[in-house]
Amino acid sequence: MSVDKETVAKIANLARIAVSEDELESTAGELNNILDWVEQLSEVDTDGVEPMTSVVAAALPRRVDEVTDGGYRDQVLKNAPASEHGFFAVPKVIE
Amino acid sequence: MTELTKLTLSAARDGLHNGDFTSAEITAEHLNAIDDAKELNTYIEVTSDQAMNMAASADAMIKDGNAKGMTGIPIGIKDLYCTKGVHSQSASHILDGFKPEYESTVTSNLWNDGAVMLGKTNMDEFAMGSSNENSYYGPVINPWRATGSDKNTVPGGSSGGSAAAVAADISIATTGTDTGGSIRQPASFTGLVGFKPTYGRCSRFGMIAFASSLDQAGPLTKTVRDAAIMMESMAGYDAKDSTSINVEVPNYEAALTGDIRGLKVGIPKEYHSDGMPAAIEKLWQQGIGWLKDAGAEIVDISLPHTKYALPTYYIVAPAECSSNLARYDGVKYGLRVAGDSLDDMYKNTRAAGFGDEVKRRILIGTYVLSAGYYDAYYLKAQRVRTLIADDFKSAYQKCDVILTPTAPSEAFNLGDKVSDPLAMYLNDVFTVPASLAGLPGISVPAGLSSDGLPLGLQLLGQAFGEEQLLNVADVLETAAGFNIKPAKWWGE
Numbered sequence: 001m002s003v004d005k006e007t008v009a010k011i012a013n014l015a016r017i018a019v020s021e022d023e024l025e026s027t028a029g030e031l032n033n034i035l036d037w038v039e040q041l042s043e044v045d046t047d048g049v050e051p052m053t054s055v056v057a058a059a060l061p062r063r064v065d066e067v068t069d070g071g072y073r074d075q076v077l078k079n080a081p082a083s084e085h086g087f088f089a090v091p092k093v094i095e
Numbered sequence: 096m097t098e099l100t101k102l103t104l105s106a107a108r109d110g111l112h113n114g115d116f117t118s119a120e121i122t123a124e125h126l127n128a129i130d131d132a133k134e135l136n137t138y139i140e141v142t143s144d145q146a147m148n149m150a151a152s153a154d155a156m157i158k159d160g161n162a163k164g165m166t167g168i169p170i171g172i173k174d175l176y177c178t179k180g181v182h183s184q185s186a187s188h189i190l191d192g193f194k195p196e197y198e199s200t201v202t203s204n205l206w207n208d209g210a211v212m213l214g215k216t217n218m219d220e221f222a223m224g225s226s227n228e229n230s231y232y233g234p235v236i237n238p239w240r241a242t243g244s245d246k247n248t249v250p251g252g253s254s255g256g257s258a259a260a261v262a263a264d265i266s267i268a269t270t271g272t273d274t275g276g277s278i279r280q281p282a283s284f285t286g287l288v289g290f291k292p293t294y295g296r297c298s299r300f301g302m303i304a305f306a307s308s309l310d311q312a313g314p315l316t317k318t319v320r321d322a323a324i325m326m327e328s329m330a331g332y333d334a335k336d337s338t339s340i341n342v343e344v345p346n347y348e349a350a351l352t353g354d355i356r357g358l359k360v361g362i363p364k365e366y367h368s369d370g371m372p373a374a375i376e377k378l379w380q381q382g383i384g385w386l387k388d389a390g391a392e393i394v395d396i397s398l399p400h401t402k403y404a405l406p407t408y409y410i411v412a413p414a415e416c417s418s419n420l421a422r423y424d425g426v427k428y429g430l431r432v433a434g435d436s437l438d439d440m441y442k443n444t445r446a447a448g449f450g451d452e453v454k455r456r457i458l459i460g461t462y463v464l465s466a467g468y469y470d471a472y473y474l475k476a477q478r479v480r481t482l483i484a485d486d487f488k489s490a491y492q493k494c495d496v497i498l499t500p501t502a503p504s505e506a507f508n509l510g511d512k513v514s515d516p517l518a519m520y521l522n523d524v525f526t527v528p529a530s531l532a533g534l535p536g537i538s539v540p541a542g543l544s545s546d547g548l549p550l551g552l553q554l555l556g557q558a559f560g561e562e563q564l565l566n567v568a569d570v571l572e573t574a575a576g577f578n579i580k581p582a583k584w585w586g587e
Contacts, residue, residue: 003462015417015461016424016438017454018446027458030516034459037517038406038472044479051477052484055308055533056295056558060337075196079428088426093437 002032099124100264104168104321105348107267111157111167118157118167121267122150122211125169128265129213131586135236137260139174140182141214149211156209164324164348166209171216171266173257176202176312177301178212185303186230187220189448190429199301200333201270201312208328213266217256220450221420222277222305225522227255228513229452237285237506238263238581242547245584248506251281251522257315258285262581268316268325272302274309275408276502276526279538282315283501283551286540286577288568289315290322293558294533295340298333306415307338309408309530319539319569323347326561342559350562351569356390358567361494365401366525368503375500375550378542382498382552385574386567394494398486403479404528405520410463410476411531416453417460423448455516484532491557496567499525501551505544529555537568541575549577 003011005024008031012019019027073086082089099121102110110116126143146169153167177183177195184190198206206212219229226249227235237250237259250259254271258281261269271278273291282289290313297312304310314325327348332341362383367376387393425431425444432447434440449457463472490497503524512519529536535558538551552571556564 007462008458011458011461011465013442014465015457016421016441016445017449017457018439018442027455030455031458031462033517034409034455035462038410038476041403041406041410041475041479044400044403044482046475046478046482049478049481051474052308052480052531053477054338055484055531056293056338056340058295058338058340061334061341063334072196078196079193081425081429081431090426091434091437091440 002035003028100128102267103317104268104324105318107168108164108324112162118150118153118211119147121167122146122169122213125213125265125267132263132265134585135238135259135263136233137217137235137256137263137265138171138214139186139217139232139256142181142212145181146211146213149206153209153211163208163328165205165328167211168267169211169213170205171213171257171260171269172202173254173270173272174215174218175222175272175303176270177303178202178215182215183303185221186218186232187448187450187453188231188430189423189445193428195301197301200298200335201302201329204331205328210328216260216269219253219255220453221303221416222253222272222274223416223452223456224252225276225280225519226512227252228509229450231450234509235259236509238585239285239506239548240581240584247509248548249284249509251284251506253277254281254315258282258287258289261285261287261315261317263585268314268321270329271313271315273311273313273530274306274412275530276523278313278315279526279536279551279553280502280522282538284506284549286549286579286581287315287317288319288322288540288572289313289538290326291536292326292330292561293535295338296330296559296561298331298336298339300333300335304419306412307419308415309412319537319565319572320348320351322537323351323565345562347562347565350566352566353570353573355386355567355570358391358496359394359494360386360391360567361394361396361490361497363396363398363401363490363497363499365398366499368524371500371503372544374544375503378550378552379498379500382541382571385571386498389570389574396490396493396497398490398528400479400483400486401528404483404531405524407476407479407483408523408527408531409459409520410472411480413456413460414464414473415460417457417464420453420457452516480531483528487532487534495557496564497555499553499555501525501538501553505546505548505550525553534558535561535564537564539568539571539575540577541571542577543579
């Protein structure tokens, strides 16, 4: 499996990173170097092997479903590049 | 600089407790030394006023008889930890101006015990790198240079600033984080002890995430005893991190008995690599001899999937990174670069805010998680990861700890590997397998390369086997007797 310019453009769009036309070719080369190298995993027989989900065997902790914390609107907004009326502000999305 | 900056953490603690000097004195000495070492670029931000205030509080704690191991000890904090109201950007441009409104659990634990923050240390952006050349704030310079050379070497990464700061005696100890070797490899490159505990030993709350199933906090220190003291303060269960484990934190220092008679030390045959420098192979053999002389039994073991650990890591870590770093969108914090639409604003912000290596990993991660490739790459890697963890489980049927080299080379020159990502990735060949298995590891300075640069040996332990691991590391450290410091070429 190898990626071409079109695939890089598609991934970059999914990742929401602007990549210029000039960079597509070199990026494809870099990604292919890495992907060719990880390809060696196909040598490993993993039939019947469960994928790792947690490195330490532990049950996820549970607690009663009740509000224990919160009410930090101003702190949450404090680092926002733009906020208005207690909300994050973004470029207009609806005409 | 005076002697207070040369102290180990344990000696500083004893001196503070005895009233030989105050935290204010030792903190001021370190702030002066930091000022003198600016060209190493170890600190991104120095918090002088805050440090002196914290030192005054620590001195009051000591006076009141409430001193703990870390009370009054000046330390540097990796920029990856959120510290309230203080620069916390994981050395990235995309978090420009971010000042957290909360404190990470690990740093909270340290401050509650009276530790003093000197500042935030430089690192590879979002902890992605093995040379500290990927920082938005520029590379960190290793205080160590090859014998007779005036060329700058790298301190390793990603905790390069944390490592260089301790090696240059401008911090008594520092916090680092280790995802695939980011504490242990820099420790090896700078002649320090670097300790990554078991996954889940420390809370990840308030640590800026890179790869959540691998990230773990740990200390960089001058000695194994120092690491034991600092880990006791950093570790512990935290309800705010569902992957932190509710196991009591022992007195790690008390575990340093010096007695390892009858202990079984495993030597994995797969860690012998063809290209390994002779000095490293020789040091490894010496390490085996030292532990044998101390009464340990040496056992040959096999970790058959070792060669697949790095490629597995370079699927799993980028996948998690692409997901974790999706939060940087120019909306909630940090940098925003305008665009014609919301989507363009996201894309422009992320293009301008992330460095090349971070973008590369996000793209790889996005690809391996995308429709049609998820099974072939991501699930496959997670299956191989199970096999790697199983290798260790089988090995620990035969041995108690494992001894290996920490890194396949000494510190290399600045700029040498920056254009070759794959060559850079190979730095972590000996540290990544234990990371994938969530196991604790520690690098102990053990000797010098033929060029006079430090080399570390790595000990790996069993899950939550930190006490035994530290005890063996202490014995190894004593036997190696490594007490060389870099010759000072920077500053006044």
